[in-house]
Amino acid sequence: MKLGIHAYAWCSQWTNDTLDLIDRVAGLGLDFIEIPLMCLDTFDAPAIKARLDAVGLGAVTSTVLLADTDITSDDPAVRERGRAYLEDCVRATAAIGASSFSGVIYSRHPGSLRARPTEEHWQRSADGLRPAAKLAGELGVLVGIEPVNRYESYLINTCAQARELMARIDAPAMRIHLDTYHMNIEEKSFADATLLAGSDLIHYHLCENDRGIPGTGQVDWDGIFRSLAALNYQGNAALESFVDNTDNMNTWVWRQLAPDGDTLLREGVDFIRRKQREHGLL
Template identity: 70%
Template sequence: MKLGIHAYAWCSEWSDATIGLIDRTAGLELDFIEIPLMTLDRFDPAAVKKRLADAGLDAVTSTVLLRGTDITSPDADVRANGIAYLKDCVRATAAMGLTSFSGVVYAEHVKETNDRPTAREWELAAEGLREAAKIGQEYGVLIGLEPVNRYESNLINTCEQALALKRMIGEPNIRLHLDTYHMNIEEKSFYGATKAAGGDLIHYHLCENDRGIPGTGLVDWNSIFKALGELDYRGYAALESFVDTTDNMKTWVWRQLAPDGDTLVREGVAYIRGLMRKYGLQS
């Protein structure tokens, strides 16, 4: 398993000014950094690619769709904006020399609605992602669907639902991205959901139930790593704990979840590495 860290452990957005986090991540002897693509216009993908190569570090990318880019919107212009944005994310991922892009890419993150999703919204999500997936195939990029909790999406909350959408899309480069923070709310079993993802799993967010330091809360880490061990999972897994609120997506960090980002990373990484050793998942 490749162990990494989300850049939001230290910053509230990714830009040219935060490129030094690549070296910080490499110094922690992690395998990769997760780069958020919420602000595509604030960094140079070529510079990131070079910095990653110089540091000997791998990376993945992720994002969420916001109101103006909802590919399930009844507004055709908004859907077109969303599809164009997803394609830009795929191209930026490839321009950095990377192959894994994932997140809440199927509908607006934190959509204001009191309704269950309609069959039409499912169809629109599949149609939009089918277009993005075809571009991904041209660039050699996999696209991971990340289920999130009911307060952040009314469309995809569970692994089972993500698998259903993957089948509707019908493209070979669509995969799954699980997140323990959301699983803690929506899944019946950490173990069962992880095993259900199986060979489609390309990314895993390792988050405590309060997004604090892994191992300090309620998440059933042994069930998760038992399943990952049985899958012989060799994909990406990143600590995703936020240290601040952001202007570009909702993180809801209203209190200090760790003394600072470095403490969160150091203690969280030590805990996860212990589980990796226990279940035969050393990178």
């Protein structure tokens, strides 16, 4: 299993001013950095790739769809912007040599309805993602559907629902990205949901139930790592927390979750490495 960290542990938006985070992550002995694609205007692919190559660090990317890029919107123009944005994200991912692109890429984040989603919502989501999935296959990028909790999405809350959307898209590049913070709310079992993802699991966000330091809360880490070991999981797993609120997405950080990003990283990595050793995933 490859271990990394989301850049949001230190910054609220990716720009060339945050390129030094690549050096910091490499210096800490991690395998990759997760780079947000929320603001493609400040995403300098050549500069990022040059820095990654210079230090020998891997990368993945992620994003969420907002109101103006919601591929399930009633407005065809919004759906089209969303489709174009997802394809641009795939191109950006390929341009830095990253292995995967994932996140809340199937509907607006945060999103709510007055009733349960309809067949039309599901179909719009699948139709909106399919072109990006096709392009990803051509460029050698995998695309991960990340289920999130009911307060952040009305469409995909569980691994089973991610599997349903994958089947509707029916593209070889589509995969699953799980997140323990959301699983803590929506899944009956961390272990069973992990096993359900199976060989389609490509990314795992390692978050405590409050998004604080892993190992300090209620997440069933042993159940998770038993399932990852059973799958012989060799994919990516990243610590994910947020240092503050951002202008480019909702993070709902109203209090200090750790003394600082460095403390969260140090203590979180120590805990995860210990679990990897206990379950034979180092």
